[in-house]
Amino acid sequence: MALKIRLSRMGVRNRPFYRVVLTDSRSRRDGRFIEKLGIYDPTKEPLEFDIDRERALYWIQRGAKPSETVRSLMKRFGLIRPSIQTAAAQTEKTLEDIPSEQSS
Numbered sequence: 001m002a003l004k005i006r007l008s009r010m011g012v013r014n015r016p017f018y019r020v021v022l023t024d025s026r027s028r029r030d031g032r033f034i035e036k037l038g039i040y041d042p043t044k045e046p047l048e049f050d051i052d053r054e055r056a057l058y059w060i061q062r063g064a065k066p067s068e069t070v071r072s073l074m075k076r077f078g079l080i081r082p083s084i085q086t087a088a089a090q091t092e093k094t095l096e097d098i099p100s101e102q103s104s
Contacts, residue, residue: 002026003064005056007040008033017041020051020070022059035059040073049077 002025007018009030018040021033037059038051056079060066066074074080 003034003059003062004067005037005059005064005070006067007069015043017043020056022064025065049073051079053079 003022004025005020005022006029008021008023009016009018011017019033019036020038020040022035022037023031023033027033035055037056039048040050041048051074056066056074060080071080
C-alpha cells in the first residue's frame with residue numbers, strides 16, 4: 001500500500017479550506033483517509049497551515065510521500081528542509097548548461 005500525504009478539499013463553494021490527510025494513493029481526493037494530520041486555509045490572511053509535525057515526520061519516515069503541494073507548504077513553513085540530493089542535482093544541471101571553454 002503506497003501512502004500519500006495530500007490535501008482533501010472541504011468547505012463550501014468559493015470558500016475552500018483543506019485537510020492535510022494521510023491516505024492510500026489509490027483513494028479519491030476527498031475519499032477515505034487513514035489519519036488527519038492538519039489543516040490548510042488559503043483564504044485567511046496570513047495563510048493558515050497547521051499540521052501535527054511529529055505525526056507527519058513519523059509517516060514520512062515510514063515511507064509516506066507528500067504531494068507536491070504539501071511538500072512546498074512544509075518547506076515554506078519550515079517543517080522540512082530542501083533535500084541535499086535535490087540541491088546537488090540542480091547544481092549539476094546548471095553546470096551542464098554552461099558551455100565549456102574550448103582551447104584553440
